[in-house]
Each structure stands twice: as C-alpha cells, then as structure tokens.
Amino acid sequence: MSAPPSTNATSETRAAAKKAAKKPATIHDVAALSGVAASTVSRALSTPGRVNFRTRARIEAAVTELKYVPNAQAKALSSGQTKSVAVLVADITNPFYFDIIRGTQLQLKAAGYTQLLVDTEESEEVEVNTIEQMLQTADGVILTAPRLSDEALLLAATKMPLVTINREVPGIPSVLLDTPTATNQALDHLISLGHSHIAYLGGPGSSSSNIRRWEALSTAAQERGVQVDRLGPFAPRTYSGAAAADALVYSGATAGIAFNDLMAIGMLQRLATRGVRVPEDISIVGCDDIFGADFCSPPLTTVTAPVDQAGRVAVTMLLSRINPGIGTLPRSQSVLPTHLTIRGSTGPAPLRP
Amino acid sequence: MSAPPSTNATSETRAAAKKAAKKPATIHDVAALSGVAASTVSRALSTPGRVNFRTRARIEAAVTELKYVPNAQAKALSSGQTKSVAVLVADITNPFYFDIIRGTQLQLKAAGYTQLLVDTEESEEVEVNTIEQMLQTADGVILTAPRLSDEALLLAATKMPLVTINREVPGIPSVLLDTPTATNQALDHLISLGHSHIAYLGGPGSSSSNIRRWEALSTAAQERGVQVDRLGPFAPRTYSGAAAADALVYSGATAGIAFNDLMAIGMLQRLATRGVRVPEDISIVGCDDIFGADFCSPPLTTVTAPVDQAGRVAVTMLLSRINPGIGTLPRSQSVLPTHLTIRGSTGPAPLRP
DNA sequence: CCAAGAATGGCAATCGGTTGTCATTAAGTT
DNA sequence: AACTTAATGACAACCGATTGCCATTCTTGG
Known part of the structure; x- marks a missing residue:
C-alpha cells in the first residue's frame, strides 16, 4: 500500500491523513468522535434501547458528521448475514x-x-x-x-x-x-374454433413446466377426444421457431401450441416466410405473454401469467x-x-x- | 443461537459437531488437516510459488477433502476487494x-x-x-x-x-x-425517399444521448436544408408512443425519428389504431434495434448498435x-x-x- | 443508610481470511 | 568447514463489524 510514512503522528494528523485518503469512516472513528467504545456505537445503531438516549444522540451526531456507513462485508462476516x-x-x-x-x-x-x-x-x-x-x-x-x-x-x-x-x-x-390450466383453456379455445388436430411444440426435455404442460394437455385432449401430437423438443428461442414451424406444417395439424412465446414468434416469422397464413391456414398459441407478443404479426394468442x-x-x-x-x-x-x-x-x- | 451445550468436548467431538452442523470448512480446518498454519494455506492458494510444492500438495489434498471454499466476505474484509x-x-x-x-x-x-x-x-x-x-x-x-x-x-x-x-x-x-452518426444516416435515408419535413420525437430531457442525438440531427438537417422539428419530450416507453404518434401526425411531418424503439413501437401501434398507414402515410425510424424491432408490424427501420x-x-x-x-x-x-x-x-x- | 437490582458502557473474543515480519532450515559459495 | 543467502513456514496484527460477559453507576426498596 502507499501508506504515508507513519512517524510519531498524533491522532489528529492521522485522522487528517485518513481524510485525505478518502477512506470511509469506520465504527471506531464514530466511537472516537463521540467518546464511547465501538461496541456502544454498534449497539446504539442496532439495539437502540440498549443505550442511553443522550449517548445515542451523540453517536448519531457523529454518524452524520462522519457520514458513517457500516461496512457490509464486516457486518456479513460477524453476523453471518450477507x-x-x-x-x-x-x-x-x-x-x-x-x-x-x-x-x-x-x-x-x-x-x-x-x-x-x-x-x-x-x-x-x-x-x-x-x-x-x-x-x-x-x-x-x-x-x-x-x-x-x-x-x-x-x-x-x-x-x-x-x-x-x-x-x-x-x-x-x-x-x-399455473400455465397447464390456461393451456387447457387454449385447447378449448382451439376446439371451439373447429380444430381437431393440434400439435404441442415442446420445450427442453429437462424443463419441468414443459412436462407439466404436456401432461395436462394430453390428458385434456383424451377427455375431449381430439388429437394432440407432441413435437420437439425445441430450444425455447426465437431461432428454433423455424424448425418448429416446419415440423408443425409437416405434421398436418391445423393449430400449434408452442412451449413459449419466443418459439411462437419465431414460428410466426417462419410461417410468413413460407407463405403459410396465420390464422387462416394455421393457428398458433404461445405461452408467457412476453414483451412483443402483443405487437408481433399477427398479435399472438397466448397464456398470460402474473x-x-x-x-x-x-x-x-x-x-x-x-x-x-x-x-x-x-x-x-x-x-x-x-x-x-x-x-x-x-x-x-x-x-x- | 442453538449451539449444543459445549461441555468439556474434545476437539474431535467438536469437529464432529461442526460436521453435523454442515458448517463449511474454514482455512483453519484445512490448516489443521494438513498440519500447517493458516497463513501457509492462504499463501499456498494465492501465491503458489511461496510454498514448497510438497506442502502445497498436502494442502490441496486437504482442500479437496474438506471441499474448502474461501469465504468471500472474509476475503473481502481483509483484502479490501469484493x-x-x-x-x-x-x-x-x-x-x-x-x-x-x-x-x-x-x-x-x-x-x-x-x-x-x-x-x-x-x-x-x-x-x-x-x-x-x-x-x-x-x-x-x-x-x-x-x-x-x-x-x-x-x-x-x-x-x-x-x-x-x-x-x-x-x-x-x-x-x-455512436447513434448520432447512424441517426444522420437515417436522415439521409429519409431525404432520399423524398421526405423534407421530418420530426424528432425526443426522449427525457436529462438523457445525454437524447441531447447528442438532437444536436447531430439539427446540424445535419441545416446542412441538408430540410426541416426537422423537435417534439416531446416523451417517456422512453411503449405507452408514450401514443402521444408521440399523435404529436407527429399533428406536426404535419411525413417521417418521425423516435428516441428509441420502445417509443417507435408504441407509435406504430397508435398509428395503426388511428388508421394511419406506415410507411405509406408516415415513415418511422427507431433506435436501438431491440428485441421485437424485427417482428413488429411493420418491421422497424432502426439504428442498430452492438x-x-x-x-x-x-x-x-x-x-x-x-x-x-x-x-x-x-x-x-x-x-x-x-x-x-x-x-x-x-x-x-x-x-x- | 445500605444492599439489591437495573441500566449502561467497555473489554475482548470472534467471524475467516491476508500479509508483514521473523525464525528456522537448507542450499550454495569460497 | 565456516559463512552467506535463499527458501520456507509460523506468529501475530489487522480488516470492521458483532456480541457475551463483566464492571461501574444510578435507582430504588427495605
């Protein structure tokens, strides 16, 4: 360190040196200024009732004067809470x-x-x-x-x-x-529009919400007597929407429920490129209602979550x-x-x- | 704390208690296991050359055995680096x-x-x-x-x-x-398309990039002999795009350069609502090329930055x-x-x- | 007026590391 | 073989707080 040569410096000059170095005030500085022990300062700040109010007033004055802010690291070390x-x-x-x-x-x-x-x-x-x-x-x-x-x-x-x-x-x-419930709403929505062959464009296999969603969907599909294929897995990104879109078209399904909106938006882009019209030829449902879902083209039907x-x-x-x-x-x-x-x-x- | 009653416990039972409490190993534990002082462990880890390689090997073995991870808080406190x-x-x-x-x-x-x-x-x-x-x-x-x-x-x-x-x-x-330069490109782009009355939809007055952008723009406009109005300020959000869009329409300009894409996208939505066609009636330029700028409707001409x-x-x-x-x-x-x-x-x- | 107890503040250990200083040992020099 | 020098590791102070424990002082009751 570039500490100044500490000769027989008085506490005053050392304080001055400290001020020059712009080192933040410690609890000891506060203690010295208010004429008490460091432990008392600590208590005044954390356990106000533990210290006489006159003493506390002096300490608080010193705190504001020195602009004392407790060091988070030191606090974490001694208290165990970061x-x-x-x-x-x-x-x-x-x-x-x-x-x-x-x-x-x-x-x-x-x-x-x-x-x-x-x-x-x-x-x-x-x-x-x-x-x-x-x-x-x-x-x-x-x-x-x-x-x-x-x-x-x-x-x-x-x-x-x-x-x-x-x-x-x-x-x-x-x-x-609770996306599974809303996904079932999506299913009902699609069925009511006349769709009977629907595909689920799956996300990562290790994703638990992916698994839950598919379980809810396949159960509901059975109950309602419609066909729901599972496609994928696809990465939950815009760029994998292209592959998902092509898989969807190839599957022959008339509607796709995507793992999330990123994928769904990517699909919309790919379908537009291929000349497949949405929703006239194929319907798409997303999930998450992310930023952009309301202004993509066409705006995305999706599952909204808080x-x-x-x-x-x-x-x-x-x-x-x-x-x-x-x-x-x-x-x-x-x-x-x-x-x-x-x-x-x-x-x-x-x-x- | 719920410390167990510390009777005359041997160091062995205390170590066992420590293991039971799942407390992470400290540098002292490592030192004890490898039969050296804590300072030596510290040096072996931070200044490998400072310690004999045989000693260091023992220490490293102890480190892996105890799964020792240095405590970040303690490190920060003593070293001053967080x-x-x-x-x-x-x-x-x-x-x-x-x-x-x-x-x-x-x-x-x-x-x-x-x-x-x-x-x-x-x-x-x-x-x-x-x-x-x-x-x-x-x-x-x-x-x-x-x-x-x-x-x-x-x-x-x-x-x-x-x-x-x-x-x-x-x-x-x-x-x-360097958005100002690209904004000038945008200006040239618009001029080349025949626009001669353009508006800048400004962002927050305290934003320095807003100021820089406007300065570049007004200077360039003078040089090129076109009219560029300054409108706003508007909040850099989608929702303020509505007000910006209306102001733009009212101004009579045929093209608008928005402070950022959020605002531009909001403007697109508002203009669509009002039945103003983009780009046939009005051209819009954004800034930032954020997520969504490529798939909004119509896709946004904007300033792309790395x-x-x-x-x-x-x-x-x-x-x-x-x-x-x-x-x-x-x-x-x-x-x-x-x-x-x-x-x-x-x-x-x-x-x- | 004295003892008991509450209020108050200080001492010192502690958290888990880093680092300056020093003693010991081993190696190298002549 | 005696001496210098480098390598190595231990000791202890320190970073900036918290907190258990103790000593002092002030109250208050008997």
Whole structure:
C-alpha cells in the first residue's frame, strides 16, 4: 500500500491523513468522535434501547458528521448475514425473465436486500456451481425453472434457504405459474374454433413446466377426444421457431401450441416466410405473454401469467424463511393463476377437402 | 443461537459437531488437516510459488477433502476487494438493457467477478444512493445512461472506479454507442425517399444521448436544408408512443425519428389504431434495434448498435482500472460504431397535393 | 443508610481470511 | 568447514463489524 510514512503522528494528523485518503469512516472513528467504545456505537445503531438516549444522540451526531456507513462485508462476516439474495435465471435475454427480475429486485430492495443476478446459460453445471458458490455469498437463492434433479435441489435446500419458480419439488417452497390450466383453456379455445388436430411444440426435455404442460394437455385432449401430437423438443428461442414451424406444417395439424412465446414468434416469422397464413391456414398459441407478443404479426394468442408477481411472491417466501418468525407464517407453495389472452394468431380451422 | 451445550468436548467431538452442523470448512480446518498454519494455506492458494510444492500438495489434498471454499466476505474484509461490480440500469424491463446486462454478466463472470444488478427506476435519487452504497460493496460501478450531473459523476469517480455507457464526461472512462452518426444516416435515408419535413420525437430531457442525438440531427438537417422539428419530450416507453404518434401526425411531418424503439413501437401501434398507414402515410425510424424491432408490424427501420459489446467493453475498461498494470493499457473511451437497419417502417414520402 | 437490582458502557473474543515480519532450515559459495 | 543467502513456514496484527460477559453507576426498596 502507499501508506504515508507513519512517524510519531498524533491522532489528529492521522485522522487528517485518513481524510485525505478518502477512506470511509469506520465504527471506531464514530466511537472516537463521540467518546464511547465501538461496541456502544454498534449497539446504539442496532439495539437502540440498549443505550442511553443522550449517548445515542451523540453517536448519531457523529454518524452524520462522519457520514458513517457500516461496512457490509464486516457486518456479513460477524453476523453471518450477507443481506443479499441470488436470483438464477436460465437466460437473461429471454424477455420472460424481465418481469421476474424486476419483481424480485423491487421486493428485495424494499427489504434492504441486494440482488445478485446470475445467468446460468441454460446449463445445469453452471447452475450447480453457482448454488455452491452462493452458499457462502448469499442468504438465500431463488431458482427460476431450475434444470437440476429433485435430489440435487433437495440437497441444496438443506444447505440454504431456497425458493423455486416454476418447479415443484416436495419439501421445497415454490411459486408456480399455473400455465397447464390456461393451456387447457387454449385447447378449448382451439376446439371451439373447429380444430381437431393440434400439435404441442415442446420445450427442453429437462424443463419441468414443459412436462407439466404436456401432461395436462394430453390428458385434456383424451377427455375431449381430439388429437394432440407432441413435437420437439425445441430450444425455447426465437431461432428454433423455424424448425418448429416446419415440423408443425409437416405434421398436418391445423393449430400449434408452442412451449413459449419466443418459439411462437419465431414460428410466426417462419410461417410468413413460407407463405403459410396465420390464422387462416394455421393457428398458433404461445405461452408467457412476453414483451412483443402483443405487437408481433399477427398479435399472438397466448397464456398470460402474473410474472412480476411471481418474483415478488418468491422473495416474500424466501425472506420469511431467512428471517423466521417475522411477519406472516411462511407459505410453502403458491400457485398463481393464469389466463388465455386471445389475439389474432388463432382463428377458425381451415376447411379440409 | 442453538449451539449444543459445549461441555468439556474434545476437539474431535467438536469437529464432529461442526460436521453435523454442515458448517463449511474454514482455512483453519484445512490448516489443521494438513498440519500447517493458516497463513501457509492462504499463501499456498494465492501465491503458489511461496510454498514448497510438497506442502502445497498436502494442502490441496486437504482442500479437496474438506471441499474448502474461501469465504468471500472474509476475503473481502481483509483484502479490501469484493470481487463484485455493480451495474446500474435505469429500467430493467427495457429490452435495450438486456444485451448490456448479458454482456457485462458474461465478461464479469469470466473474470471471476459477481454482478450486482440494480434498477434505478429512472430516478436520480436512487442512482446516487446506490452509488453511495456500492462504494463499500463493490469494487467498481458501471453506469448505463446515468442521469446524474457531470459534477456528481466526477465526484463519484474520485471515490471508486467507474465507467459510463452512453454518457460522456471528461475524465470519466466511457463507452459510447455512436447513434448520432447512424441517426444522420437515417436522415439521409429519409431525404432520399423524398421526405423534407421530418420530426424528432425526443426522449427525457436529462438523457445525454437524447441531447447528442438532437444536436447531430439539427446540424445535419441545416446542412441538408430540410426541416426537422423537435417534439416531446416523451417517456422512453411503449405507452408514450401514443402521444408521440399523435404529436407527429399533428406536426404535419411525413417521417418521425423516435428516441428509441420502445417509443417507435408504441407509435406504430397508435398509428395503426388511428388508421394511419406506415410507411405509406408516415415513415418511422427507431433506435436501438431491440428485441421485437424485427417482428413488429411493420418491421422497424432502426439504428442498430452492438449493445452486448458495449457491456463487455465497459467491463474490460472497468477491470483494467480496478487491477491496473494487468493486461493492456486502459483506454479511457471507446466509441462503438452503429448502423441503420432498414426494414419496413420507412418508405417514399407521400405525394402532397 | 445500605444492599439489591437495573441500566449502561467497555473489554475482548470472534467471524475467516491476508500479509508483514521473523525464525528456522537448507542450499550454495569460497 | 565456516559463512552467506535463499527458501520456507509460523506468529501475530489487522480488516470492521458483532456480541457475551463483566464492571461501574444510578435507582430504588427495605
């Protein structure tokens, strides 16, 4: 370090040197200025009742004068609480996560927590490594649509507070967006329009919401006596919409329900290129109602979910685990309702010769 | 705490208790297992050459056996480096930032840093408070399109490493997306299509890129002898596109250049509602080429910028300040080229009676 | 007027590392 | 073989807080 040669400096000159170095004030500086011990300052700030109000007043004056801000690292080290929460998302650039992130961010900030945002790049390995790392760094973790196995998740849950979004594992608190129900609404919607041969354009095989959705869909299809093919899996991205669109056309189905809106939008683009009209020739349903779903061409019929609310609820659940006893009794699961938003990408089934 | 009653426990039983509590191993545990002092372990890990290779091998064996991971807080406290960087964005849900965030995230992770993402909600106050807080928590800050005054920024820059994106302040390293140049391209594009009365739909008055853009535009308009009105300011959101669209129609201009794509897309929607055809009646140019600009209706002619690259470059510049001497000599400014992407929202000027 | 108890503040250990300093040992020099 | 020098590892202080425990002071009751 480039510390000045510390000769027999008086405390005054050392204080001056410190001021010159712009080093932020510590609890000891406050203690010295207000003529008490550091421990008293700590108590005055964290346990106001523990300290005489006159003393506290002096301390608070010193705090404002020195612009003292407690060092988060030191606080974390001694208290064991980092006041930060990690939020893991599979792909930051997927608009679906935008509102989740904003929801968590808002709620966390309101509670005085910092958000550590990590993009796991749809990789299980990154996911598990990050969790391992966050064990030390964060007070808790929010996992959005984790790819990990149930066992791995349960193991991680034993080590630290953890809440999942869109993934249900017994014993782990979770927030679920009830897309299967809305997907059934979509099915009814399509059937009512005369479609009898429908395809599901599946997402990643390891995605639990993909599995849940397909189960709901195939069950409902049987009950209603319509044919629903399962195509895919496709990557949940715009670019894989082309392959999905071609598979859909090839399947002969008159309507497609896509794993998510990114894929659906990609399909719309591909179908337009191929000259297949939507919804005249083929109807398309998406899922998530992401940014863009309302202004693509045609506007997408899709499943709308209260995404930012999911983020907020997840944070609330997590914080109630981190600080037990405070506030309401912790719910261990929350299912948020969704609904079908009908726009221009679905229409009557074409007449077959 | 719920510590077990510590009777005259041997170190062995205490170790067992520790294992039961699943407390992560510390450097002292490693030291004890490998029969050296904690300081030696520290050196073996951070300064490999400082320790005999046989000793180091023993230590590394102990590390893997205990699954030792250094505690980030303790490391931060003693070393003064938190290995984390704060990234401040005005609005997480603005797609423009997605790629910046992804760019910073990627580059930071590659360098072993953690990203602290903060949404400042377009608020100057939140911005300054966050910076103040991050002073202690992060090793550096990346500010995207900050709203702060030059003075406030310079002051903050004296306290900690800081890089701005899309904001130029002498003395502060910055990454600029050269949108003014591309905006002039847009102007030429419109002029070549026969437009002679054009409007600029301005963004927030405090936005520096808004100011830069308008200056470039008005200068270029004078040179070329066309009329460019300035309308606004409008919020850089989809919903303010309606007002912008109406203002544009009222102004009588045949083409509008919007502050950003969000606004432009909102304008497209509003114009469609009003029955104004784009581009037959009015041409629209956006800026940023965000997600959605290619599939809105009609697809948006807009200014494309290497946004994720901006994030990566900003991180590189910041890290070279945080760790001076390592790697290349730090650039203090980087201007990234942009270009006009012509799509369907611009066309020949309508013939005026 | 004295003892008991509450209120208050200080001391020192602790969290888990880093790093300067020093003692010991081994190797190299002449 | 005696001496210098480099290599190596331990000790202890320190980073900036928190917190258990103890000493002092002030109240208050008997």
